[in-house]
Amino acid sequence: MPRTPLLSITAAVGQFRPARNQYLAVDVEPEMCASPSLSLHVLGKATFLYQLASNTRRPFASSLPRISIILTGKRRSCVNMAFERLIRFKTDDGKTLYGNLTKEVPTLEIEGTKVEVLDGDIESGFKKTGNEATVSKLLAPLPRTNIFMCVGLNYKHHATEAKLQIPTNPAIFTKPPNALAGPLDDISIHPDCQSMLDYEGELTVVIGRDAKNVKAADALSYVLGYTVGNDVSARNFQLPVSVCGGQFGYAKSFDSFAPIGPAIVSTSLIPDPQKLEYTTKVNGEVRQQTGTDDMIYTVAQIIEHLTRGTTLKAGTVIMTGTPSGVGLFREPKGFLKDGDTVEITVEGIGSLVNKMKFE
Incomplete structure (x- = not known):
């Protein structure tokens, strides 16, 4: 992307007249630690220059020649794209780091791989450090x-197998923060959860900036x-006939x-989430494929x-629903047992590989 001098930036910002769904996109070189708030906003000239100065974390005059801007009528990602495939990992010396995978690597082969080290977080954005580390x-x-x-x-064939009507609005439930687990973690299962334990492979979305009253188009x-x-x-x-009368949230909210x-794969690599294939396997047997x-x-x-x-805060995780093939609706039932390994693979992202460990 060509660099733009101060005069051109000022003139372009001053002249830009956004129509609906048009944006001024400001791209800052990664080492300058740009805030995600700069990546997709239409700003007045004064506000633009102020935020530009305050977010580059360098003296204003020396920062400006390194800035480039785009005036566009196309919607662009809101977030800092210093990464392609964002991972988080521990090093041999116990440090916890963020890294960038520049190509898709099978999950079981990521450990031992050398990756680019990133600095930052979702709220402030990520930047490349120029260093590498081994996972x-x-x-x-x-x-x-x-x-x-x-x-x-939220899948047509899943509604069919469940013999339920299509909902007129998305059916929503929540999980608490402690439900979070990693892609290779064993999942510890409390004794009271073991009799009808099930899997649900899902495309999962991570929100990059606070969102409220957002239209689908944006x-x-x-x-x-x-x-x-x-x-x-x-x-x-x-289930409605269950021990507590049927509670989605409670049934799905246990630790891990x-x-x-x-x-987390960048939207630049997945521009259309409605064109992905994925599979769920239990001990190597395909259970879901859609x-x-x-x-x-x-x-x-x-x-x-x-x-x-x-308001959905930055870092909110959205699980978008599971397709047909869950254990509940298989004949015979396909509930998980102690030691079963569930592998869920989404095209272009990779796989979860988790073993169920009954307490």
Whole structure:
């Protein structure tokens, strides 16, 4: 991208007259630690120059020649794209770091791989450090999330196998922060959750900046990236005839019941989340195999629904629903047993590989 001198930047910002869905996109070189707030906003000239100075973390005069801007009528990602495939990992000396995988690597081969080291976080953005490190232990790509927002009954064929009507709005439930687990973690299963333990492979979305009252047309610009999730479910608590009268949230909210990973893949690599194939295997046997084009509500429609009058904070994780093939509706039933390994693979992202460990 060509660099633009101060005079051109000032003139361009002053002359830009945005129409609906047009944006001024400001791209800052990674080492300057640009805030994600600069990546996609239409700003007045004074505000633009002020934020430009305050977010580059360098003297104003020396920073400006290194800035380039784009005036465009196309929607662009809202977030700093210093990464392609964001991972989080431990090194041999115990440090926890963020890294960038420049190509897709099988999950079981990521440990031992040398990756680019990134500095930053979701709120402030990421920048390349110029250093590399070897992955000793692969972790969940997020250290925490404030909440998991989850969608039930969001695949046509899943609704058919469940013999349920298509919902008129996305069916929403939540998982708490402690449900988070990593892509290679064993999932510890409490004795009361073992009798009807089930898997649900899901395309999972990570929000990149605070979002409220977002329209579907703009929704994907709020996405940091996509990852793989397993909505682990204790059906004995979920079903209407269950021991607690049927509670989606409780049945799915136990510790480690939301493993995600292996990476958060940039929206630049996945421009259309409705064109992905994925599979779920249990001990190598294919249980779920579908495309995200079978979704009832698209990722963009889900974000619009979830942000209606509600703020989704940066780092919020959205599980977008599971396709047909869950253990509950198989004949014979396909519930998970102690030691079973669930592998969920989404095209272009990678795989979760989690073993169920009964307490």
